[in-house]
Amino acid sequence: MHKLLLFDIDGTLLRCGPQVRPLFLDALEAVFGVCDSLEGFDFSGRTDPSIVLELVKSTGQTEESILLRLPEVRQRYLANLETGLERRRMQLLPGVVHLLQRLIGRQDMLLGLLTGNWQQGASIKLSRFDLNRYFRFGAFGDDAIERRELVPVAMRRAADLRGDNFRPEDVLIIGDTLRDIDCAHAAGIACLAVATGFTKAEHLKAAGAEWVFNDLEEAAQAMDIFAP
Numbered sequence: 001m002h003k004l005l006l007f008d009i010d011g012t013l014l015r016c017g018p019q020v021r022p023l024f025l026d027a028l029e030a031v032f033g034v035c036d037s038l039e040g041f042d043f044s045g046r047t048d049p050s051i052v053l054e055l056v057k058s059t060g061q062t063e064e065s066i067l068l069r070l071p072e073v074r075q076r077y078l079a080n081l082e083t084g085l086e087r088r089r090m091q092l093l094p095g096v097v098h099l100l101q102r103l104i105g106r107q108d109m110l111l112g113l114l115t116g117n118w119q120q121g122a123s124i125k126l127s128r129f130d131l132n133r134y135f136r137f138g139a140f141g142d143d144a145i146e147r148r149e150l151v152p153v154a155m156r157r158a159a160d161l162r163g164d165n166f167r168p169e170d171v172l173i174i175g176d177t178l179r180d181i182d183c184a185h186a187a188g189i190a191c192l193a194v195a196t197g198f199t200k201a202e203h204l205k206a207a208g209a210e211w212v213f214n215d216l217e218e219a220a221q222a223m224d225i226f227a228p
Contacts, residue, residue, distance in 0.1 A: 003225065004158050004166045005103065006114040006151075007135070008175035009122055011044065011197025012216075014129060015091040023084050024051070027077035031069050032056050044198055045179025047116035047150070048074070048141035078120045087128040093196045095217025100134040102220070102228060110162060113138030114154050114173060114183075116147055137161060147179050151187040172225070174216075181207045192219060 007013060043051060052073050056066045103109050111134055115122050119140040126132045139154035151173075159165045173184035176197030184191035185208060193209035194216055195201040204212045213219040220226045 002108050002110060002162065002166070002170065004110050004112065004155075004171045006112050006139075006154050006171065006173045008045075008173075008177070008180055009113065009115045009117060009125055011176035012093070012174060012180075012194060013096050013131060014093055014125065015196070016085065016125060017089045017091070019084070019086060019089050020081070023080035024077055026080055027073045028052065028055060030076050031072045032059070032061065032066075042198075045116065045147060045175070045177035045182075047145055047147055048077075048118045048121065049145045050116070050141075050147075053145065074118055078118065078124070081121055081124050085124060085128065090125075090128055092129045093194075094215040095220050096131070097129075099216050099220045099226060100131070102226070104134050110158055110166075111135055112154055112158055113140070114150055114175075114180075115139075116141045116150075118142050147183045148186045151183055151189065155187075176204075178203065178207050181209045192223070194219065 010016065041055065049070060052070060053063060053066055057063060100111070103111055113122060113135050115138065117125065117140060119138070119142050122138065122140055123132055137157045139150040139157065143153045144150050155166060155171070168188040171189045172192055173180055173189055174192045176194050177199050181191045181193060181204065190210040192211045192213070193204040194213050195204060196215050201212050201214065211219065211223065213222065
């Protein structure tokens with residue numbers, strides 16, 4: 001039976017460090033003027049559009065007015081990211097390349113992305129470690145505001161590639177946040193969570209993730225699905 005593996009990016013495959021926040025804040029300020037500081041704001045598991053909405057709504061602007069100018073924020077932020085995201089300040093997480101290299105050669109596996117990043121932003125981040133080559137498709141922040149809504153998008157795109165639908169029991173969502181677990185379970189899909197983001201392993205377990213590991217290197221050694 002074919003398996004569909006849907007990977008998050010930030011905190012799961014890599015970490016960008018603090019350099020993304022000022023790039024995002026610049027885009028918000030350029031389009032909407034004064035915006036609350038991002039200090040202490042939790043990006044974990046959110047889509048890029050939902051981050052914009054939450055931060056700008058706190059300044060008193062309406063959701064309708066924010067959505068109208070969302071493409072401007074996206075354009076500015078992605079330009080910032082392309083020129084400002086430095087690999088030397090990023091971290092490729094343990095076991096990622098080894099696992100992806102192993103899986104990409106298997107005929108019974110289809111690898112995709114399920115991330116709140118806008119698609120171009122996802123590609124920019126992955127490009128810093130040459131990871132785009134492992135993923136043929138994905139669901140992104142361009143596709144929906146709420147993370148739960150990304151799952152059916154990813155499933156449809158996977159079905160288009162395969163020529164047949166995947167059952168929920170043949171899908172695994174791999175992430176590092178409570179929102180990864182929530183969106184997986186809302187769709188009847190199991191979640192493998194890694195504690196390489198900002199959420200502790202005990203909190204991932206308490207949220208009901210079917211498997212919790214310190215990182216993907218440990219997961220690759222422990223799970224039969226990842227066996228060569």
